[in-house]
Amino acid sequence: MKRMLALVLALTMALGLALSAGAEETKTAFRIGICNFVDDASLNQIIQNIRERLGEIAGEKGVTFEIEEDNCNLDASVMQQIISNFQADAVDLMVGVATPVALTMQGMVEDTPVVFAAVSDPVGAGLVESLEAPGKNLTGTSDYLDTAAVLNLIFAANPEAKKIALLYNPSEDASTAPIAQAKEILAEKGVEVKEYMGSNASEVAMAADAIVADEMDAVFTPTDNTIMSAELSIYEKFLEAKIPHYTGADSFALNGAFVGYGVDYANLGRETADMIASILLDGATPSATPVRTFDNGTATVNIETCEAIGFDFAAIQEAFAPFATRVQEIHTAEAFE
Numbered sequence: 001m002k003r004m005l006a007l008v009l010a011l012t013m014a015l016g017l018a019l020s021a022g023a024e025e026t027k028t029a030f031r032i033g034i035c036n037f038v039d040d041a042s043l044n045q046i047i048q049n050i051r052e053r054l055g056e057i058a059g060e061k062g063v064t065f066e067i068e069e070d071n072c073n074l075d076a077s078v079m080q081q082i083i084s085n086f087q088a089d090a091v092d093l094m095v096g097v098a099t100p101v102a103l104t105m106q107g108m109v110e111d112t113p114v115v116f117a118a119v120s121d122p123v124g125a126g127l128v129e130s131l132e133a134p135g136k137n138l139t140g141t142s143d144y145l146d147t148a149a150v151l152n153l154i155f156a157a158n159p160e161a162k163k164i165a166l167l168y169n170p171s172e173d174a175s176t177a178p179i180a181q182a183k184e185i186l187a188e189k190g191v192e193v194k195e196y197m198g199s200n201a202s203e204v205a206m207a208a209d210a211i212v213a214d215e216m217d218a219v220f221t222p223t224d225n226t227i228m229s230a231e232l233s234i235y236e237k238f239l240e241a242k243i244p245h246y247t248g249a250d251s252f253a254l255n256g257a258f259v260g261y262g263v264d265y266a267n268l269g270r271e272t273a274d275m276i277a278s279i280l281l282d283g284a285t286p287s288a289t290p291v292r293t294f295d296n297g298t299a300t301v302n303i304e305t306c307e308a309i310g311f312d313f314a315a316i317q318e319a320f321a322p323f324a325t326r327v328q329e330i331h332t333a334e335a336f337e
Helices: 002-025 041-061 076-088 099-108 147-157 173-189 201-213 225-241 250-254 265-282 303-308 313-323
Strands: 029-036 064-071 093-097 114-117 138-140 163-168 192-197 218-221 245-247 259-262 298-302 326-330
Touching (some): 029 041, 029 076, 041 064, 076 099, 147 245, 163 173, 245 250, 250 259, 298 313, 313 326
Parallel strands (some): 029 064, 029 093, 218 245
């Protein structure tokens, strides 16, 4: 009788473990928390494509992704509250869009997987140990900018450019390395460089006014989200002064800048979604999932701005061709369709 009872208990335990394991293996509903850094065309495009791609994957795999999305709009305290809310809701995975959000998630989240998007320098920011082996509970996609390539476009369009403005927010990690690189490269060329900074829309507007007053020949801005979010309010200042604005993303050009050079953010969003699915559905671990980087050789030229500052698009397309894998046109709008 004792042996029979022991056998029954053993079988019961084994069945319970099997049922438990089976429940984990067949999980079909996942909750994802996405925190955006600021409302701008590039970051919004990333999230839109994350949602679309996850929708496709859900249909293919027969699973459900419940997405909680919020935007801190540059406010660190709001960002922390959003992340705390995700933790309280026990999300299965968090997505941090832009470097500041990813860094805050790194500091606040220990066990939940984190996938970041559009982090320009994941190693330099201290998010990962290396691109190949992140080593922590974070991995994601990088929009690393080839600063030298953007600067080449300035002199391809205007070989006589002598005064270059650097417009950026010094608090943004995405701007730190590109601005340092730009200063070094431009110093070697022997051109005059002046820095103009802004941490909010009003400061950016004043910086733009100063650039116009100083009669700079061109403006360079990397993938700086503060400047991006203000582009619609400053581009006409540069347009009227016939000062071309060269930037690190096509969303700047969408919002009126002369040129945006960089990655395809729609594709970056889809690749981010694939990484999310790999972690949630296939058991991939962030620590061993390489950060994904992209070819950023596309130059996007705003047609209206190009004409207004006195350039011919066909001539610009020819001048830029040696420095970009593709030169494409775009028209001014608030957001991508």
